[in-house]
Amino acid sequence: MTAIALSIAGTDPTSGAGIQADLKTFSALGVYGATVITALVAQNTCGVRAIHDVPADFVAAEIDAVFSDLAVGATKIGMLSKPEVIETVAEGLTRWEPGPVVLDPVMVAASGDPLIADEAVTSLRERLFPLAAVITPNLMEAARLLDEELAQDADAMLRQAKALADFGAGAVLLKGGHGNGDEAADLLWVDDAAHWFSAPRIETKNTHGTGCTLSSAIAAGLANGLGLPEAVDAAKAYVHNAIINADLLEVGKGHGPVHHFYRQWRNG
Numbered sequence: 001m002t003a004i005a006l007s008i009a010g011t012d013p014t015s016g017a018g019i020q021a022d023l024k025t026f027s028a029l030g031v032y033g034a035t036v037i038t039a040l041v042a043q044n045t046c047g048v049r050a051i052h053d054v055p056a057d058f059v060a061a062e063i064d065a066v067f068s069d070l071a072v073g074a075t076k077i078g079m080l081s082k083p084e085v086i087e088t089v090a091e092g093l094t095r096w097e098p099g100p101v102v103l104d105p106v107m108v109a110a111s112g113d114p115l116i117a118d119e120a121v122t123s124l125r126e127r128l129f130p131l132a133a134v135i136t137p138n139l140m141e142a143a144r145l146l147d148e149e150l151a152q153d154a155d156a157m158l159r160q161a162k163a164l165a166d167f168g169a170g171a172v173l174l175k176g177g178h179g180n181g182d183e184a185a186d187l188l189w190v191d192d193a194a195h196w197f198s199a200p201r202i203e204t205k206n207t208h209g210t211g212c213t214l215s216s217a218i219a220a221g222l223a224n225g226l227g228l229p230e231a232v233d234a235a236k237a238y239v240h241n242a243i244i245n246a247d248l249l250e251v252g253k254g255h256g257p258v259h260h261f262y263r264q265w266r267n268g
């Protein structure tokens with residue numbers, strides 16, 4: 001049977017992040033991708049200009065259109081900026097069978113621009129975390145969700161990952177991409193055990209959409225039947241290579257995209 005993954009997220013018209021990055025990731029990894037769009041975002045590699053939220057009842061109609069037709073093996077959730085859309089997505093996930101849910105609690109773009117309303121952070125935590133197989137916050141998102149300082153070392157990351165697990169998700173992948181040091185180390189806390197996934201930090205400004213790409217790659221692995229630690233391991237390797245090859249692409253004036261198709265394209 002064809003492995004199908006669904007992304008529920010916002011858009012990026014320059015295709016480095018959001019739904020477009022998710023669909024490219026699914027495609028590069030051999031999984032058929034479906035999409036439910038939650039917000040139209042006028043953004044590019046330099047920043048976010050405007051956000052047009054899709055009305056909640058239309059998001060519900062998109063969800064029903066996908067699930068009434070396709071057998072979805074895993075679902076990735078990205079940008080959800082409004083509480084009413086979060087509620088609609090929570091109801092949709094309960095109404096249908098979404099497979100394991102990978103929830104990326106998107107809050108700010110790589111440019112630093114906000115992508116979520118303040119009042120939506122609480123609904124995300126309360127309504128959606130309990131439905132997720134894994135949540136994938138970066139260091140800043142973890143600090144905001146816990147109302148704590150940014151984790152500065154491995155011990156603090158472990159403490160915050162455990163604290164985030166108490167909100168009800170099956171597992172927590174705390175991403176260290178924004179840390180400092182020679183390694184970009186991510187911590188998976190699952191079944192009361194810590195697994196570290198580390199790779200050398202790559203010197204590049206082209207990291208727009210790394211978080212979207214990682215969570216979609218995990219969903220692709222899960223849709224292909226991998227267990228969570230294996231899916232995270234494969235996703236980390238894919239993102240790492242996509243970042244290494246990012247400078248082969250010359251796209252945009254700001255933080256450019258990673259190279260989703262480094263395996264398929266011959267010349268950059």
Ligand SMILES: Nc1ncnc2c1ncn2[C@@H]1O[C@H](COP(=O)(O)OP(=O)(O)OP(=O)(O)O)[C@@H](O)[C@H]1O
Nearest residue numbers: 110138175176177178184201202209210211212214
């Ligand atoms: N410069 C880098 N070198 C190597 N790996 C990186 C680098 N930047 C990010 N990563 C890795 O990319 C993945 C995504 O992590 P990151 O912390 O960047 O997510 P994010 O902040 O949610 O992304 P986004 O900027 O798209 O919101 C993680 O596996 C992280 O370790």
Ligand SMILES: Cc1ncc(CO)c(N)n1
Nearest residue numbers: 010011017018079109209
């Ligand atoms: C739509 C969207 N989702 C997530 C991110 C985070 O990179 C972004 N810039 N845009």
